[in-house]
Every structure is written in structure tokens, then in C-alpha cells.
Amino acid sequence: MRFLCDSMLGGLSRWLRSSGYDAEFAGPIDDGDLVARAEASGAILLTSDGPLMRRRPITSGSVRALLVPRAQPLFDQTVFVLRELALPVVDPRCMSCGGALVPVGADTLASEVPAMSLEAFDEFWRCDRCARPFWKGSHWDGIVARRSALSDALR
Secondary structure (H helix, E strand, O other), X not given: OEEEEOOXXXXXXXXXXXXXXXXXXXXXXXXXXXXXXXXXXXXXXXXXXXXXXXXXXXXXXXXXXXXXXXXXXXXHHHHHHHHHOOXXXXXXXXXXXXXXXXXXXXXXXXXXXXXXXXXXXXXXXXXOOOOOEEEOOOOHHHHHHHHXXXXXXXX
């Protein structure tokens, strides 16, 4: 499942990636171009813009879209999207681009990862889209806690 988040939902795109979904942040873009991009890619358009939901490709069903409440905190927005689409929290994706994380050996990352991290951690991944390396560093506990809280909220 792939998402395209409008310019109001950049934070949501990151939370969806940590929840295991390919979520692109469109940034500032013309509404017509945004809808066309969603249609061309087959992504579900996530927006907080009510008038955008009245565009013909959305009302006709050729573009799948979900109106996300703007005033909600990121956590609640994420729960809303996952609940509305009946999606579980699954393995995280690249936090930069939403690509899949592929396990790799530490030796393949020697020039990209700090030496201390290579020594301290056993598992490493590379994004299959942007090639960024990942490991369970100091930020991982926060990601695990967020994912756990999301899973609990979906029960």
C-alpha cells in the first residue's frame, strides 16, 4: 500500500513509514498536480484539505483519498489512517523515502556507518530505493515505543 501525503501532512508521512507503509510527502504542489500524481502512481491521497476532496478524480473514485483531521496530533492522525484503512503496524520502512529495508552485512557499510556503530550493533539494513543505511541506534527505542503505542491503540 502506498500513500501520497499533501503539504500539510509531512509528519504523518514519517509516522506511516515507521508503521511500515510507503508514504511520500508531496510538499508544496498544485492541487491538480497532486491529484494527477496520486492517480498516476495508484497511491492513496492523504489530505487535510476539504476542497481537494471535491476534485472530480476523487469524487469519481479514480483516485482513492482520505480526509485526515488537521487539528489532531500526529499520533492520532496515524491511528486514524491505520484504523480507517484497517491496516496493522508492520515492519518499518526507510524514514527518508519509504523504501523497503533490506538486511545487509556490516562489512558492506564500513565506509558509511560510524565505526562505533559497526562495533556496537549486529544488524544493519539498506533502503532498496535511496540506499541509505540503517541500524538500531539510540533512536530505536523511541521508534519501538511509538510502534507499540500505535499497535495498542488499534486494538
